[in-house]
Amino acid sequence: MNAALDTKEASAWRIRARQFLAPEFVTPAILLAPSILLLLVVIAYPMLQGFYFSFTDGLLMKSGDFVGIANYTKLLSQPAFWHSLRFSAIFAACNIVGCYLLGLGLALLLQMDMPGRGAFRVLLLLPWIVPSLVSIVSWRWMVNDERALFNQIITLFGGDPIFFLSDSNWAVTIVILIKIWRSFPFMMLSLLAALQSIDRSLYEAAAIDGATRWQSFWNVTLPQIKNISIVLCLLMTIWSVNDFDTPWLLAQGGPANATENLVVLAYRYTFARNDVGMGAATSFITLFVLMALVFFLLRLQRRS
Amino acid sequence: MTNDTFFKRWGLAGLMAVICLLVNLPIILMALNSLQTTEQILASRNIIPASFSLANYQGLTNTPFFTYLRNSLVVSLGATAFSVTAAILGGYALSRFRNGLLNAYSTALFAVQMFPIILALIPLFLLFRPLGFINSPVSVIIVYSVVNLPFVTWMARSYFDTIPRELEEAALIDGCGHIEAFFRIVLPLSGPGLAAVSIFAFLFSYNEFFVANVFLRNAEAMTLPVGIQMFMQQFSTDWGSLMAAATLTMLPTLVLFLFVQKFITHGAMAGGVKG
Amino acid sequence: MASLSVQSVKKSYGTVPVLHGVDVEIKDGEFLILVGPSGCGKSTLLRMIAGLESITGGTIKIGDRVVNDLPPKARDIAMVFQSYALYPHMTVAQNMGFSLKLAKRPKAEIDAAVRKAADILALGSLLERTPKQLSGGQRQRVAMGRAIVRNPAVFLFDEPLSNLDAKLRVQMRAEIKELHQRLGTTIVYVTHDQIEAMTMADRIVVMHGGVVEQIGRPLDLYDRPANLFVAGFIGSPSMNLIEGEANGAGGFVAGDGAVLPLSGLKAPAGRDLVLGIRPEHLELAEAGTPGSIAGKVVVTEPTGSETQVTIRVGKTDLLALFHSRLDAEPGDEIHLRAMPSTMHLFDKASGRRLD
Ligand SMILES: Nc1ncnc2c1ncn2[C@@H]1O[C@H](COP(=O)(O)OP(=O)(O)OP(=O)(O)O)[C@@H](O)[C@H]1O
Ligand SMILES: [Mg+2]
Numbered sequence: 019m020n021a022a023l024d025t026k027e028a029s030a031w032r033i034r035a036r037q038f039l040a041p042e043f044v045t046p047a048i049l050l051a052p053s054i055l056l057l058l059v060v061i062a063y064p065m066l067q068g069f070y071f072s073f074t075d076g077l078l079m080k081s082g083d084f085v086g087i088a089n090y091t092k093l094l095s096q097p098a099f100w101h102s103l104r105f106s107a108i109f110a111a112c113n114i115v116g117c118y119l120l121g122l123g124l125a126l127l128l129q130m131d132m133p134g135r136g137a138f139r140v141l142l143l144l145p146w147i148v149p150s151l152v153s154i155v156s157w158r159w160m161v162n163d164e165r166a167l168f169n170q171i172i173t174l175f176g177g178d179p180i181f182f183l184s185d186s187n188w189a190v191t192i193v194i195l196i197k198i199w200r201s202f203p204f205m206m207l208s209l210l211a212a213l214q215s216i217d218r219s220l221y222e223a224a225a226i227d228g229a230t231r232w233q234s235f236w237n238v239t240l241p242q243i244k245n246i247s248i249v250l251c252l253l254m255t256i257w258s259v260n261d262f263d264t265p266w267l268l269a270q271g272g273p274a275n276a277t278e279n280l281v282v283l284a285y286r287y288t289f290a291r292n293d294v295g296m297g298a299a300t301s302f303i304t305l306f307v308l309m310a311l312v313f314f315l316l317r318l319q320r321r322s
Numbered sequence: 323m324t325n326d327t328f329f330k331r332w333g334l335a336g337l338m339a340v341i342c343l344l345v346n347l348p349i350i351l352m353a354l355n356s357l358q359t360t361e362q363i364l365a366s367r368n369i370i371p372a373s374f375s376l377a378n379y380q381g382l383t384n385t386p387f388f389t390y391l392r393n394s395l396v397v398s399l400g401a402t403a404f405s406v407t408a409a410i411l412g413g414y415a416l417s418r419f420r421n422g423l424l425n426a427y428s429t430a431l432f433a434v435q436m437f438p439i440i441l442a443l444i445p446l447f448l449l450f451r452p453l454g455f456i457n458s459p460v461s462v463i464i465v466y467s468v469v470n471l472p473f474v475t476w477m478a479r480s481y482f483d484t485i486p487r488e489l490e491e492a493a494l495i496d497g498c499g500h501i502e503a504f505f506r507i508v509l510p511l512s513g514p515g516l517a518a519v520s521i522f523a524f525l526f527s528y529n530e531f532f533v534a535n536v537f538l539r540n541a542e543a544m545t546l547p548v549g550i551q552m553f554m555q556q557f558s559t560d561w562g563s564l565m566a567a568a569t570l571t572m573l574p575t576l577v578l579f580l581f582v583q584k585f586i587t588h589g590a591m592a593g594g595v596k597g
Numbered sequence: 598m599a600s601l602s603v604q605s606v607k608k609s610y611g612t613v614p615v616l617h618g619v620d621v622e623i624k625d626g627e628f629l630i631l632v633g634p635s636g637c638g639k640s641t642l643l644r645m646i647a648g649l650e651s652i653t654g655g656t657i658k659i660g661d662r663v664v665n666d667l668p669p670k671a672r673d674i675a676m677v678f679q680s681y682a683l684y685p686h687m688t689v690a691q692n693m694g695f696s697l698k699l700a701k702r703p704k705a706e707i708d709a710a711v712r713k714a715a716d717i718l719a720l721g722s723l724l725e726r727t728p729k730q731l732s733g734g735q736r737q738r739v740a741m742g743r744a745i746v747r748n749p750a751v752f753l754f755d756e757p758l759s760n761l762d763a764k765l766r767v768q769m770r771a772e773i774k775e776l777h778q779r780l781g782t783t784i785v786y787v788t789h790d791q792i793e794a795m796t797m798a799d800r801i802v803v804m805h806g807g808v809v810e811q812i813g814r815p816l817d818l819y820d821r822p823a824n825l826f827v828a829g830f831i832g833s834p835s836m837n838l839i840e841g842e843a844n845g846a847g848g849f850v851a852g853d854g855a856v857l858p859l860s861g862l863k864a865p866a867g868r869d870l871v872l873g874i875r876p877e878h879l880e881l882a883e884a885g886t887p888g889s890i891a892g893k894v895v896v897t898e899p900t901g902s903e904t905q906v907t908i909r910v911g912k913t914d915l916l917a918l919f920h921s922r923l924d925a926e927p928g929d930e931i932h933l934r935a936m937p938s939t940m941h942l943f944d945k946a947s948g949r950r951l952d
Contacts, residue, residue: 045422045500046415050427052406053471057430060468061437064445067496071445078448087512132334140583141342147579148349151547155554155568156348159355159561167351179372199345207586256436262532267551281440288444289536301441308438488682491649496743497670497699510686 047110061275072298078288082295089299097186098275098283099300103307109194109265110258111129114251121205129213139210146203150263157196158183186276193277197264200233201257205250212246213239250320256313259304280304356569360562366381378566386541387567390549393538394528397459397545401466401527406418408467413478415505418487424453435472450537457543460486462534466527474519478586481515482508518585521578527585529575546571560571599673599750600625600662601783607654608641608807615641617807618655624773628777628784630794631805634830639787642804643753645784647676659750669697676746676753681736681762683728684741690715690724693742705898714745716913717776734765741776754786758793770797791831795819803827825948828873828941836873837915840945843870855911860888860937865951873941876905877917884936889934896924909934 072089076082092129093099128139145153165180173179182188216239224234262281265271271278271286278286280300288297342421343350355363357374366372382388416424446465447456455461485508491502509516529545544552550567557563601623608616616638623629631639644650648669657664658798663673675696683692691698693714694707714719718738728736737757744752756824757773758766773798777784788794794801803810803818803826810830811823823827826930828836841851843864848856849872857872882889892908892915899905904919908931917933925931942951 024594043421045577046419046421046424049411051357051424053475054409054427054430056464056468056471057434059596060446060465061434061442064442064449067445067449068441069589081448122393126449127334127338130334132331132338134335134338138338138342142345142578143586144346144349144387144576144582147525147529148575149547150531151550152352152568152572152575153348155550155564156352158554159352159565160348198347234480253436260436260438260440262440267531267554283439284444288447294444294448299446301438301444303436305441312436387896435767437840486680486682488678488680489684491647491669492676492678492682492743493695494649494669495647495676496696496747499670502699507684 068298071294072302074295076294078292078294085295089295090303093296093299093303098278099303101275102278102280105277106259106304106307107189108190109197109261109279110255112194113197113201113258114254116194117205117254118201118247118251120198121209124202125210125213126204128210131302139207142206143203144320145199146201150200151267153196154201154264154267157192157199184273186273189269189276190272193265193268196268197258197261200264201254205254208246208250209243212243216242245319248315252312252319254316255315256308258260259308259311261283280307325328352565353569353572356562356565358562359543360560363561366558367578378562381563382566382570383561385553385567386544386549387546387570390544390546393549394542394545394547397462397466397534398524398527400459400463401470402520404463404467405470405523405527406516407524409469409474409478409519410509410516412475413473413480414482414508416475416479416481430470431475434468439469439533443533447536456537457540459543461537462530462545465533465537466530469530469533470523470526474523477519478512478516479523481512481519484515485511514523515585516519518582521582522585525575525578525582599783601751601785602658603642603646603655604658606642606645606652606657608638608650609643609653611673615644615807615838616653618808619804619809621751621802621809621812623762623783623785625789626781626783628774628786628797628799629802630786630788630800631802632788632791632794632830633787633810637804638719638807639789639804640755643676643755643785643787646672646751647674647753648672648844658913665699674753675747675749675751676697676755677740677757679756681728681757681760683736685728688727689720689731689739689742692728692739693746695743696747698924710746711742711747711854714742717740717745717779718772732872733761735759737769745776745780750783751782752782754784756788757786758788759790766793766864773797783859791833795831801831803830805830821950822873823950825873825943827870828837828943828950832875834876834916834918835940836875837879838943839872839874839915841870841872842866842868851911851913853912855890855913857890857910860935860936860941862940863941863952864942869945870951871943871945873934873943874914874915875939878935878939879933880918880935881919881923882932884904886932889932890938891930894927894929894931896927897923897925899923 042110073084073086074082075085075088093274099254124142128135128142132138142297161169161182161282163169164181166182169179169184180188182192219241221234229237260281261278261279262285265277266285269277270281275283284297284300284304285295286297287300354371357376359369359375359377362371362373412427416428422531442465446461450456450461453463489498489507489511490503493507494500498506528545528548530545531551534545534548535551536547541549541552546567550564550571553560553567554564601621603619603621603623605620606616607614607618607620619638619642623627632644633639641650645652648664648667648697650670652665658948659672659674668733676759684695687695690711693711695708699708711724712721715724718741720735720738720742723731723735725737731739737760740757754773758769761769770793774785777797786797798815800812801815801818805826811818811827813821813823818827818831822836825838829838839849839851840943841849841857843859843866843897844850844856845866847859847861848855849859849864849870851872855940859872884891892910895907895909895914897906898906899922902920904921906917906919906922906925908915908917911934915933943949944951
């Protein structure tokens with residue numbers, strides 16, 4: 019009786035072992051081994067280590083002692099943190115809305131029949147593809163001082179020049195504008211692909227049912243791209259919160275800390291103030307914020 | 323074609339041309355102004371320069387610009403080699419096999435795509451320093467290879483997906499082993515797609531600022547974005563040189579992008595949206 | 598050339614069994630066709646013979662060699678795929694010569710072999726084209742050419758004609774059959790088209806749900822289907838199958854009470870039976886002829902050469918196929934008769950043929 023059970027178990031084990039040794043398992047495992055190793059070394063291990071750092075008071079040059087949740091409590095008591103959180107949220111929200119409106123509008127235009135459509139599509143992708151540094155240099159030139167292009171236009175209309183980069187509100191506005199400019203092409207491209215994959219016959223059916231253009235946009239196009247839109251907004255949210263280049267390159271988080279988002283704050287703590295513990299804690303809070311957002315948006319998608 | 327649609331089409335094209343011009347205005351103005359000396363720029367501030375000179379570009383020879391350029395090429399080519407190798411292996415595995423490990427790997431790629439890289443950078447900095455990787459292209463190449471991984475893997479996979487399995491099976495029967503079938507049949511057929519994958523990997527690495535800014539802290543090691551950023555902080559008024567450097571930096575990006583732009587939907591959709 | 602032996606072969610994907618022990622002996626030079634409904638495991642069996650799928654249990658032998666663990670290239674087989682699987686980046690000649698090139702044969706030999714196969718298949722003028730520049734029929738031929746060039750012990754075909762239009766399919770059917778007569782190579786051929794199976798095969802294997810239902814020559818399957826599945830599967834339109842039981846007085850009582858004459862066919866009384874009559878074996882009879890029954894016409898479907906008629910006997914619908922025209926309106930009464938030698942009796946519980 020017992021022996022029979024044993025052999026049964028043994029053969030089940032052998033089957034499982036054979037499955038693991040089968041080429042269907044071994045071949046992909048070998049193919050993935052280098053990448054998985056890389057992911058472990060560059061992402062997984064540092065992440066665990068970073069998590070530990072967030073509970074220490076280490077410096078860049080000297081590892082520190084365990085301090086419990088002191089970094090987190092300290093962080094949550096700092097106005098600078100709450101300011102960064104608020105700025106990150108505003109930055110992400112404005113970026114998503116701006117990119118979506120601009121991206122959808124241009125995608126709809128690009129979908130129409132016109133000469134040179136392919137060329138326009140490529141040209142509209144350029145802001146996305148040029149190096150972040152280049153885009154910041156070009157924008158800075160337009161807003162840098164009282165005789166920069168924007169101010170020339172303002173004075174042309176009789177306004178007073180604005181010091182865009184030294185006024186907090188204006189700096190926030192400009193950094194958001196630049197971010198939208200840099201990321202709308204991805205939105206446009208993806209929405210264009212989504213629009214082009216909508217079955218033409220749906221529009222024909224709507225037209226036969228007597229729908230106007232606006233109605234068919236509202237009743238055919240939007241529902242068809244809804245899911246993809248949610249996914250895109252999710253990606254945009256994540257990428258906005260993770261963005262370092264735009265705020266840092268434009269004004270290094272300034273003036274004061276007006277354009278300092280969570281990532282810039284974490285960078286500051288670590289590499290300017292030499293406080294690895296606070297930097298790690300800040301970056302983990304960023305991760306938690308992101309995860310909460312992703313969770314929320316995915317729930318939203320599932321519900322619909 | 324009726325006159326009506328004719329005007330509509332060209333009207334639309336005109337509108338799009340204006341939009342494209344406005345959207346790209348910052349870059350255009352930068353490129354135009356790089357052809358004026360700083361004195362001219364500061365003196366006139368015309369939108370369209372009155373006279374052109376290459377003085378700024380000649381001036382770059384006295385700056386570390388070409389050191390930065392060399393560093394950028396080393397870093398980008400290294401990261402491209404790694405990324406593409408990983409993309410071919412991983413993309414092929416994802417395209418041809420199904421099992422738990424592959425599902426987990428896909429999820430991991432998706433997570434990397436959204437991962438706040440700062441999280442890894444702080445510990446990596448401390449990890450790399452004793453190894454002497456700070457201020458060395460090695461650190462940046464390693465991190466770029468990982469950052470590029472999701473996009474290039476998805477893109478490579480979408481190419482392998484277009485190659486029917488039966489072609490490989492036919493090759494197996496004709497006398498190939500698995501590896502030979504891959505090299506003789508799959509790789510030649512996915513050639514153009516993989517070329518595009520390589521160029522994208524190169525572009526991403528060449529354009530990247532944040533990671534390089536953390537790891538490359540001395541002027542000898544800096545890539546173009548980091549080097550020019552330093553320049554921008556220090557000589558914020560030398561607009562002529564700055565714009566020339568930025569324009570020159572942008573040039574390879576634009577040229578390469580024109581080669582691969584028709585592949586981009588593949589990658590963006592495969593990565594961002596399907597994933 | 599070689600015989601092929603499939604001995605209690607099993608296949609499971611993970612824990613899902615797909616083949617439950619298949620036994621087939623294929624003689625040297627035989628043209629064997631596997632038929633069966635979609636998903637019954639035909640392709641799986643063929644791919645196991647080719648070495649493209651692992652073998653979960655049992656033995657496959659080509660000639661005297663057990664090939665279970667040999668890779669495809671070592672099995673001395675050639676395969677023609679449904680999608681043809683021509684290498685898009687090679688010309689027709691390169692496609693056909695690829696296997697010899699991999700075997701590192703001298704170029705002159707490869708050229709000669711390719712040329713010879715091209716002559717057989719009338720591909721001579723297409724050798725420098727790429728697959729993209731060929732029509733469906735031409736691609737099909739190139740795929741066969743690629744198989745011929747190898748001069749294998751066994752040819753494997755997986756639904757090679759299903760991507761062709763009807764007319765081309767008839768033509769290629771004849772060509773493949775001729776090719777077999779000419780080369781004399783053992784062929785295992787998968788199809789779900791029973792006309793293909795009936796016209797080309799030396800023997801047919803009927804599969805269903807991962808088991809072999811019957812193996813036999815085409816006309817044997819038609820004349821003496823071993824069970825209900827084969828009876829229903831072979832023949833088009835398919836056999837009328839009527840459930841009921843024998844009444845002991847030479848009649849068959851259908852489930853709804855209608856009595857059909859058995860015309861001398863012996864049937865055991867007192868158990869559930871199924872009576873099978875092919876539509877083409879029903880013929881018109883004068884009213885009152887012994888062994889005839891009356892029914893009402895429900896639908897007539899003339900195709901020109903023949904007429905399909907649905908006739909209601911009691912509550913049972915029978916399909917009949919007449920080679921003459923029929924002047925009947927729905928609702929008309931007609932009389933039918935079937936020869937006893939063309940009727941089939943099956944046990945309902947086991948599905949087996951009785952006699
Ligand atoms: N890779 C696989 N993993 C899991 N199940 C599979 C796999 N390949 C085939 N099957 C299953 O095995 C069974 C037999 O498949 P097979 O392809 O042999 O059918 P077939 O008889 O050739 O059908 P068809 O006429 O449609 O080609 C099917 O039920 C199929 O779902
Ligand atoms: Mg099949």
